[in-house]
Amino acid sequence: MDNDTVKKLLEDKRLKDKRDVFGTSLKNYRIALSRVLEETDADALKDKVRHIKEFSINNLNDLKKEMIRKMEKSGIRVHEASSSKEAREIVREIIGNESIVVKSKSNVMREIRLVEYLRSEGIEVVETDCGDFLVELCEEEDIHPVLPAAHIRLNEIVEKIRQKTGAKVEESAESILTFVRSYLRERITKARVGITGANVLTAGGAIVILENEGNISLVSRLPEKHVVVATIDKIVPTLEDAMTICKVQSIWGTGLHMPSYINVISSPSATADIGGVKLVGAQGPKEVHLVLVDNGRSKMINSEFREALYCINCGACLAACPVYGVLLNNYGGDAYHGGIGIVKTYCFEGLKEAFDRGVYLCTTCGACREMCPLRINIPEMVRKIREECVRNKFELTSNVEMIENTRKYGNPFGKVENLDALELDKMYCC
Numbered sequence: 319m320d321n322d323t324v325k326k327l328l329e330d331k332r333l334k335d336k337r338d339v340f341g342t343s344l345k346n347y348r349i350a351l352s353r354v355l356e357e358t359d360a361d362a363l364k365d366k367v368r369h370i371k372e373f374s375i376n377n378l379n380d381l382k383k384e385m386i387r388k389m390e391k392s393g394i395r396v397h398e399a400s401s402s403k404e405a406r407e408i409v410r411e412i413i414g415n416e417s418i419v420v421k422s423k424s425n426v427m428r429e430i431r432l433v434e435y436l437r438s439e440g441i442e443v444v445e446t447d448c449g450d451f452l453v454e455l456c457e458e459e460d461i462h463p464v465l466p467a468a469h470i471r472l473n474e475i476v477e478k479i480r481q482k483t484g485a486k487v488e489e490s491a492e493s494i495l496t497f498v499r500s501y502l503r504e505r506i507t508k509a510r511v512g513i514t515g516a517n518v519l520t521a522g523g524a525i526v527i528l529e530n531e532g533n534i535s536l537v538s539r540l541p542e543k544h545v546v547v548a549t550i551d552k553i554v555p556t557l558e559d560a561m562t563i564c565k566v567q568s569i570w571g572t573g574l575h576m577p578s579y580i581n582v583i584s585s586p587s588a589t590a591d592i593g594g595v596k597l598v599g600a601q602g603p604k605e606v607h608l609v610l611v612d613n614g615r616s617k618m619i620n621s622e623f624r625e626a627l628y629c630i631n632c633g634a635c636l637a638a639c640p641v642y643g644v645l646l647n648n649y650g651g652d653a654y655h656g657g658i659g660i661v662k663t664y665c666f667e668g669l670k671e672a673f674d675r676g677v678y679l680c681t682t683c684g685a686c687r688e689m690c691p692l693r694i695n696i697p698e699m700v701r702k703i704r705e706e707c708v709r710n711k712f713e714l715t716s717n718v719e720m721i722e723n724t725r726k727y728g729n730p731f732g733k734v735e736n737l738d739a740l741e742l743d744k745m746y747c748c
Contacts, residue, residue, distance in 0.1 A: 350573025388523030
């Protein structure tokens with residue numbers, strides 16, 4: 319991202335409006351987080367979850383093998399995908415001839431661009447997360463992994479609802495929610511395939527999904543097929559470890575001690591109430607599929623960027639990032655925002671994409687690391703990507719200008735006739 323692009327963004331009135339609206343949500347989040355942390359031994363919890371993720375990544379191959387063995391024994395069909403393309407194609411094959419699917423919010427689905435692919439295949443994909451649904455309805459972009467629609471004003475939402483559905487909705491959060499509940503509930507009951515992500519996977523064979531809205535419970539239970547799309551770095555040894563991660567995600571993600579619901583799925587629905595014989599497909603899905611996505615993560619384990627695999631996508635780092643606070647989702651990747659988004663973009667998509675998404679914008683202030691419940695050293699990984707950028711000649715024009723002036727004139731501003739009369743129209747930073 320060059321200086322001209324940043325300047326245009328800073329002058330963009332719509333982005334300023336988004337910041338103003340999102341600022342209220344961010345303020346409320348910080349208040350809620352502060353309150354819950356007053357009643358929490360945060361350092362002990364951070365140490366515990368860090369240890370869980372370190373151990374899990376160090377032993378990932380063994381944990382994955384055990385998980386697949388347990389899941390397949392219990393009736394969950396596991397499909398391994400090495401790339402985004404392979405993952406998309408696997409999901410498409412599982413869907414079969416169905417023309418409509420319902421889905422919940424998922425970062426990895428954004429990462430592999432699943433929704434765009436399925437729609438290009440003529441499949442209707444219904445977003446059921448309230449925030450993601452409103453973002454799509456208002457033709458916006460999500461700006462936060464937990465609060466995707468927090469930048470949209472109520473009057474804009476009401477106008478779009480009336481325009482696109484004809485529904486009579488008042489300009490209040492309660493009225494909007496009533497509409498969203500009714501509108502989505504009708505579509506969920508019609509779908510025969512539900513697609514969700516997962517917050518944690520266990521070596522014992524459990525898929526763990528946390529939520530507050532209740533839509534994931536419906537998407538994962540009402541359709542006949544439940545497809546889970548999750549990445550290999552979500553695997554941990556035990557269900558107890560998974561509950562710790564759920565607690566941390568809830569605290570740092572939403573400012574709540576625990577989420578409203580934690581779904582633990584270990585097999586398709588079944589009953590043995592008829593003649594004592596186990597039958598699959600009771601009131602829940604007849605099939606549960608896990609599409610296990612690698613997409614470069616195996617290579618990251620032995621690289622300088624393995625710490626990025628500890629990330630649990632709580633979004634807390636964004637609340638502390640001064641650059642994200644100004645540029646919002648324009649800084650970082652499409653699926654993952656902020657500094658951690660830059661790192662993941664580099665690992666999953668390449669150096670040029672990381673450069674284009676703002677690798678040089680990070681101030682390396684370290685606020686994200688202080689906020690992160692895993693204490694991930696994002697600034698250090700950003701520095702390493704910048705070093706790679708320099709080696710490959712991915713440099714900002716201003717940086718090249720600064721270096722050339724310093725070499726030629728001994729200062730970054732160029733030829734200076736009278737230092738006392740120098741008027742600066744720009745600043746440089748190394």
